[in-house]
Amino acid sequence: xxxxxxxIQLLWQDPVTGERREPRLRVPIAFGREFARMPxxxxxxxxxxxxxxxxxxxxxxxxxxWEQNQLVVKDQGSVNGIYVNGQRQTRAVLNSGDILQxxxxxISVTFVASVPVSPPIPPIPPSPPISSPPAPSGNSVxxxxxNTNLPDPTLAPQVVTPLGSNFPPPVFQQxxxxxxxxxxxxxxxxxxxxxxxxxxxxxxxxxxxxxLCGVKTDKIVALGIDKEPYxxxxxxxxxxxxxxxxxxxxxxxxxxxxxxxxxSYALREAWHDFGKGRxxxxxxxxxxxxxxxxxxxxxxxxxxxxxxxIDREARRIGWDKIYRFGRVLAIRKTDDGRYCVAYSRGRxxxxxxxxxYLHLATGYPALQFxxxxxxxxxxxxxxxxxxxxxxxxNHVYELLERQGGRVLIQGRxxxxxxxxxxxxxxxxxxxxxxxxxxxxxxxxQGNKYxxxxxxxxxHIELQPFNWPKACWGGELREVLEKASPEQRKELxxxxxxxxxxxxxxxxxxxxxxxxxxxxxxKIQFAVVTRVEQDAQKHxxxxxxxxxxGEIQLPAVDFIIDATGLDAKVKESPLLKDLVxxxxxxxxxxGRLAVANDFELVEMRNAQGKVYAAGAIxxxxxxxxxxxxLGLQYACLRAVDGLATxxxxxxxxxxxxxxxxxxxxxxxxxxx
Numbered sequence: 001x002x003x004x005x006x007x008i009q010l011l012w013q014d015p016v017t018g019e020r021r022e023p024r025l026r027v028p029i030a031f032g033r034e035f036a037r038m039p040x041x042x043x044x045x046x047x048x049x050x051x052x053x054x055x056x057x058x059x060x061x062x063x064x065x066w067e068q069n070q071l072v073v074k075d076q077g078s079v080n081g082i083y084v085n086g087q088r089q090t091r092a093v094l095n096s097g098d099i100l101q102x103x104x105x106x107i108s109v110t111f112v113a114s115v116p117v118s119p120p121i122p123p124i125p126p127s128p129p130i131s132s133p134p135a136p137s138g139n140s141v142x143x144x145x146x147n148t149n150l151p152d153p154t155l156a157p158q159v160v161t162p163l164g165s166n167f168p169p170p171v172f173q174q175x176x177x178x179x180x181x182x183x184x185x186x187x188x189x190x191x192x193x194x195x196x197x198x199x200x201x202x203x204x205x206x207x208x209x210x211x212l213c214g215v216k217t218d219k220i221v222a223l224g225i226d227k228e229p230y231x232x233x234x235x236x237x238x239x240x241x242x243x244x245x246x247x248x249x250x251x252x253x254x255x256x257x258x259x260x261x262x263x264s265y266a267l268r269e270a271w272h273d274f275g276k277g278r279x280x281x282x283x284x285x286x287x288x289x290x291x292x293x294x295x296x297x298x299x300x301x302x303x304x305x306x307x308x309x310i311d312r313e314a315r316r317i318g319w320d321k322i323y324r325f326g327r328v329l330a331i332r333k334t335d336d337g338r339y340c341v342a343y344s345r346g347r348x349x350x351x352x353x354x355x356x357y358l359h360l361a362t363g364y365p366a367l368q369f370x371x372x373x374x375x376x377x378x379x380x381x382x383x384x385x386x387x388x389x390x391x392x393x394n395h396v397y398e399l400l401e402r403q404g405g406r407v408l409i410q411g412r413x414x415x416x417x418x419x420x421x422x423x424x425x426x427x428x429x430x431x432x433x434x435x436x437x438x439x440x441x442x443x444x445q446g447n448k449y450x451x452x453x454x455x456x457x458x459h460i461e462l463q464p465f466n467w468p469k470a471c472w473g474g475e476l477r478e479v480l481e482k483a484s485p486e487q488r489k490e491l492x493x494x495x496x497x498x499x500x501x502x503x504x505x506x507x508x509x510x511x512x513x514x515x516x517x518x519x520x521x522k523i524q525f526a527v528v529t530r531v532e533q534d535a536q537k538h539x540x541x542x543x544x545x546x547x548x549g550e551i552q553l554p555a556v557d558f559i560i561d562a563t564g565l566d567a568k569v570k571e572s573p574l575l576k577d578l579v580x581x582x583x584x585x586x587x588x589x590g591r592l593a594v595a596n597d598f599e600l601v602e603m604r605n606a607q608g609k610v611y612a613a614g615a616i617x618x619x620x621x622x623x624x625x626x627x628x629l630g631l632q633y634a635c636l637r638a639v640d641g642l643a644t645x646x647x648x649x650x651x652x653x654x655x656x657x658x659x660x661x662x663x664x665x666x667x668x669x670x671x
Contacts, residue, residue, distance in 0.1 A: 007112040008064070008071075011140060011371055013563075015054065015104040015440045015527060022570075023050070024112060028065040031102050032076075033057045056080050056103030056546065064094065071111075073100060086529060086542065086550050101544060104440070104527045108371055140374045141366035141566050142388055146327050149225040149232055151239075151367055151391050153383050167350045168330045168342040175582070176335045176605075179354060188351040192221045193648055195341060195355035197328050197574075199224020200232055201628075202361025202613040204310070205256055206635040208317055211671040212259065212661045213639055215649040217318040221353060223326045223343060229319070230256075230310050232363060236565075237303050240389050240415045241422040244304030249414055249465060249503050251472075252289050252299045254628040256306070257313035259636070260662050264289070265301035268309075297506060298464040316668055326351070331358070331578050337606025357647060359638065360592075360600075360612040361631075364565040365572035367391070370410060373561050376531040376539075385539055386531065389415045389562040396558050397426050404432030406554070408541060410528070411562030412439050412460050413500040417508045419560055420521070424511045427520065434520045436556065438541075442525055447499050454501065458512050459523060462504040468497055471623040472630070481596055481621045489588040492623055526551075531559065567591060567615035567626075575616065589619035596621045597637040609645065611638035 009024050025048040030038040037059035038049040052061070058078035065072060071094045075082045083101035084092040094100070096111035145152040171181045182189045194210055196203035199222040207220055226232060242248065253261035263271075266289045274282040288299035314320070326343035334340050334354060341353040367390045376386055387393040389411070399405065400423065407423060409416055420435060427433045439459060446454025446461045452468070454461045470476035476497065480488055492498045502508065515521025526543035529550060534540055538555035545551050568590040569575045575592070578584065584602050585593040594617050595601050603610035613634035615626040624630040643652040653661070664671060 009110040009112050010050075010107050011110070012105050012107040013140075013370065023048075025050075027071065028063060030060065030064075031057070031062045032060040034059040052102060052105050054103050054105070057105070061102055062100075071095075078102075080546065083529075083544070083550075088549065099529065101529060104544070106372065106527060106529055106544070108375070140369050140371040141571055142369050142391065143366045143571070144232075147225075150235065151388070153377065153388075153391065167344075168332075172330055172332055172342065175333065177332045177340050178335045179338075179340070182340060182352050182354070185352075189354065190221075190351065191354045193219040193355065194221070194357050194359070195339070195353055196220075196222045196359035196361060197224070197331070197341065198222075198361040198363060198614075199226065199229060199323055200361060200363050200614075201229055201256055201310075202363065202631050202635065203359065204229035204314070204319070205631050206359050206361065206611075206613065206638065207319070207322055208257075208313060209259065209635050209639040210642075210650065211317040213643065213649075213653060214651045214671075217321040219649055220322045221355070222319070222323045223328055223341065223353065224323070225325070225327060227320075227323055227325070228311075229314065230307050234303070234307060236390050239392050240562075241418045242303055244307070245302060246418075247300040248303050248306060250300055250306075250628055251465065251469075252301065254632075255309065256628050256632070257309040258665060259632060260658075260665075262662075265305060265309075266299045269301070269305065293464050293504065297504065300503075312668065313665075316665070316670060318670065328574055330574070332581070333603070333605040333608070337608050339603075339605065339608055339610065356608050357642060358603075358608070358610045359635075360575075360610065360616065361614050362572060362574065362616060364567050364615050364626075365575070366566040368561075368564045368566040370528070370561050370563060372528050372530050373410075373559060376533075380533050382533065385533075385537070385557065386559045387561070389419060389560055390565065393560070396560070397422055400433050400558075401426045401429040404430050405557035406434050406436065408436045408438055408539070408553070408556045408559045409562055410438050410559070411500070411564065412437070412443075412502070413562065413564065414466070414502045415564070416562040417460075417502040417505075419562055420515075421508060421511055424515070431520075435515065435522070436553070437521065437523045438528065438543075439523060439525050440527055447494075447496060449496055454499075455504070457509060458516070459525075460512075461499060461501040463501040464504055465624075466501060466627070467624045471497060472627070472633070477622065480623055485588050485593075485619075488619060488621075492589075492619065497623060524553075526553075565615070567618055569616065572616070587619040591619045592616050594620045597641040598634045599638070599641060607645070609641070611641070613638065 007024055007026055011022050014021060028042045028045060029048045031050045031052055032038045033052060035049055035051055039047050041047060060076045061078040062082050063074050063076055073092055073094050075090045080103055081088050085099050094109055098109045100107045100109055142151050142153050143155055145155055169185055171177055196206050203222045207222055210220055252264040252266040255261050266285045270282040270285040285299060288296045292298040326345055328341055328343045330342045332340045338354050338356050339358045344350055367388050369388055373386050377383060409419060423433060423435055443456055443459040446456045454463055468476055480491055529542050529544050532540045539559055540555055541553045542550050543553060569579055569586060569592060587593045592612050594612055598611050598613060598617060600610045600612060613631055617625050622630060622633060642650045661671060
């Protein structure tokens, strides 16, 4: 076998930034803290140098190379050594599915190409066998079922067009698809001027702006799975324990139903409470908006009120005439300057849409899931004890309320805070519930930028919203827009503007302080290497300690992964296919590279244009792309671009026309 043909898929989560890394490399591979200390070549072969920026990693820590027809990893005289499947080694044979640990980096190793069959060689020095879970067979994510739009932990990532499929047709292999070839398939071919893919909140806001700018409903199509534009967002809110009466982490004037932001959610709620005779509550809402964040807790709207307002606006703009059910499978340029979308309307029912202007707002393609938890699920087929915070896991709280138990939470953001609140509520029914909150590292002080610094309490950074407020419409927005791609990556990193934060809510701080004082809530800093199940079906987590090696944590009943969502392009079969087919560039954080008006410039096709919005554009000209206001900003820039290009029916809003449209909104009249 040609040794050079072997490729290795590595998978780990960066303990510093929280980013998931999944490089696919050829051997030899070097790991270290300093790029210059690692060899560029080894016996005439180029070395893939992996930079692991942590003080527990030596300058040149380890090397993976081909040796005597086997793949081996060697310690390069590092201080902290290397661990293979939990055992410290100086040299060890690597097999597909092994877990390699270098400092705090827990790396799963998977062979992509076939490897020679040879007798296994025990690690050196010999050690007793350990019970280690296999590495995840696929990416460490939970994808959304393409038919139901629900998170499905049993579903493996799939390509857009499986081998042997006859749809999309072979003509989609071309760069420019002839429109006549679409008609020749005998399948339905519909045409429109404006087509948005996703039919979620990003699509809804783009459609809303097109309607305000004069485009008729028969010229717009929104293609997606759910008829309600907030369906997936609402599902994620409910699953992450934000019911309709709870408040979102969003500003008062960030109104998806109202581009003007007036009246704001605070004013609407105050007026509603005033009408119900709740005068004190009404005054509190207005005081929060006036005094936040210095003298009062920041106002945020109730999720149920937001969804109701979107329903009202959807009826007003004729969303039911615009929405079409369909699962988009592929996107191609056509030979007449437009775009073709191949989609499925059900099993065996396929069709095409052709449009001059295309908008991509597909949202998060997957839930992020920690590799060791994915490995546990694959080994034990247990989907009830180990859960993701964005999955439906109400059974966890129901069982806790009935039986009590111990919960391990990983992640320290807003979702983790809400889960702690939910467990606090469950303790009122059953006090025999405790929480172990596992964090990767201490956070004694918050990020600094200029003269500003975030407040930290109990190693959690506090901030009203997930970005500094100036990122939405202030000077930080301008700074990011003018920055280079690498400068943008640095600014939005966890060390500057970004990072995992939670809302500065007094009730959450009270819960944490009470829990720490009473002992039912504990914080521990560690990196989990693996999770196993004991004879009593309890969960046993193992952590790596710098001084004592691998340590077993006390048994728990449930583990909840609250580390977030995943928006990388490669997790979306649709976007991955589009990027690979047209060789589209990605930005430094692995999302779609867009211009400042959110256009995918490389996708221009004569007069045709493609725009994008939402999480798939993160790392570009705007930080808060997945917020309500961020979606509005991206869509507003896109529609402004269409107006500048004199797209059919699109007229720029001026003060007079804008005021007229606002009056129509007030009186609930169609645009």
